[in-house]
Amino acid sequence: MSDTGQHSHDHTPRPDQDGPPSYYQAMETAVRELLIEKGVVTAEEVRAAVEAMDARSPAQGARVVARAWSDPKFKARLLKDGSAACAELGIDMGPTHLVVVANGDKLHNVIVCTLCSCYPRFLIGLPPDWYKARAYRSRVVREPRAVLGEFGTEIPDDWEVRVHDSTADMRYMVLPRRPEGTEGWSEEQLAGLVTRDCMIGVTLPKSP
Amino acid sequence: MSDPGRGYHDMGGLPAGPVERGEHDYALWEKRVDALLVLLSDKERDLVRVDELRRGIEQLGAKAYDELSYYERWIASITGVLLGKGVFTSDELGRRMAEVEARRRGDEA
Amino acid sequence: MTARFGPGDRVRVRWAHPPGHIRTPYYVRGKTGVIERICGSFRDPEELAYARDGQPERPLYRVHFDRRTLWPDDQGRAKDGVEVEIFEPWLEPADAAMEGGT
Known part of the structure; x- marks a missing residue:
């Protein structure tokens, strides 16, 4: 067959x-x-x-993240209108309204769709199985730190963990913080630190 | 436990077990289901909207929601919407599915 | 369509359980939050789900909830939050004083 x-x-x-x-x-x-x-x-x-x-894969998202880490003006445009900023890099976002949520000083973001499995698929491809499964969808809104812990991610107590539930027309991507020790790195090198899971927000970027 | 005002799919905040992190690569038939939805929901065709897809999935019932895989739910729902709109009839679909299954058996024999 | 609420407004999600295709999650119904942003106006999914045109478009908001207001009995960090997209018909002002104010 x-x-x-x-x-x-x-x-x-x-x-x-x-x-x-x-x-x-x-x-x-x-x-x-x-x-x-x-x-x-x-x-x-x-x-x-x-x-x-x-053809859509986390590598596409990694390219966007690396550009945002390297170019503050691009980052500002990305946070203002995610889809338009991705289009600048030649990425076809289809009908997606992309909202990019930036991790910051004492703020960690994570995305979910509790009602189905909405995911920024036009940017980073189809979601992993666990993203669509009952355990993740049920628990991450209520006990995000326990779920992050299962991914080996510990967020300090005095930080806010903010969960974004994609219930309607927006799709979300997390912009992680640029790892320390990457001064002077090229965008290509930086993109190598960016994983699918850190753009979902369940992990942090790789260390240099 | 079960609340008639709460859809089975509407699970945010409910207790559940640990996140199972095993993953699979999507099979071609799963990618095709995805592709069909992309095409059927585009502006030009506008035959199956994402919202209709979701409604169909929610109406599969709790048992099917848990037992079917993700793209099984999708194709079940897409098919229901297309039947509802008269794109094909149950008779056409049933006969074609029987043919497909016969072809598969032939391939395996 | 003019948005009834703006960023910073306190809103309560209606405590309602209509049959049909509903995109307002159960866990935020009846809860109070703050408008984080207006996402724009979009066709109504509750109508689109039944093959109708979804017009008129409805303002869509991102609403921020403090986790403690969603699950008051849970132990947990004070600062954690959840943000959810909610269409305007599901929202009402969180206090009467705000009526007509925006």
Whole structure:
């Protein structure tokens, strides 16, 4: 069969593969074929949309963060209008209204969508499984420090932890603080310190 | 425990276990479900809005919400919206799914 | 559409539980917070969910809640907060004195 994205069954948990095995995959194939036959979409459009989403990755977000760390004026524009600032870097944000929330002196931000799984996918690709799962969605608004602790992230007691619940039309990205000891680093070097999880806010950037 | 005024999906603040950090790479069929939604919800087509997708997922019921994987919920909901709008009929879809499954069995045989 | 509230205003989220597709999370209903920003005006998701046009657009706000007001019984750090996007029909002024003030 043509589903080359299928995986062998030899590595660790893949929650999205659970459940009745092929019924919904058959539904996907049938729906896609019917939509193509009826002229609603073309096979080429489906392929292009898959490729476009594959091209979105945390590396894109890392580039934005590194630019913001290097260029205070860009940072100001990014905080004012996230989508417009990303567009400056040639990133197609689709219909997304991006709000960038900056970690600061005594402030740590973390994002969630308690109602479904809204995520800045046009910037950093599809979310990790845990972001969409019950444990994270239920708990992070109420006990953010305990959840951050499970990611190995400790925020000092006298800091504010601020949780952003994406319930409507905005999407969020955390702008972490630039790590110390990176003076004079290029944007490329800086981008190497920026992980997906630190843009969600569950971790901090890598240390230099 | 269960409150009729609180949707099953509306879980913010409820107790739950530790965050399971295992991750999987998305399979092609999952990416295609995502792609279908991107296309069907675009301005030109406007056939399945994100809000309709979510409503459909919320209406799958608590059991399905927990038992289906993420993109299984999506395709179930997208399909429901398309049926509701008459883009295809249940009969067409059922026959096509049977064909798809027969093809798969053929491939495996 | 003119926004009824502005940044800094204290608002209470309506304690309401209508059936349908609702984007105001249960955990903030009936709670008091402060407008952090006006996000703009957007089509009404409660209508879009049922294939209607979602017009008129509704002002959308980001509302900041002190975690202690959401879960008064929890132990925890005083300063922690939660910010949630909420459409205007779900908000009312947190005190009568503010009525007509903005």
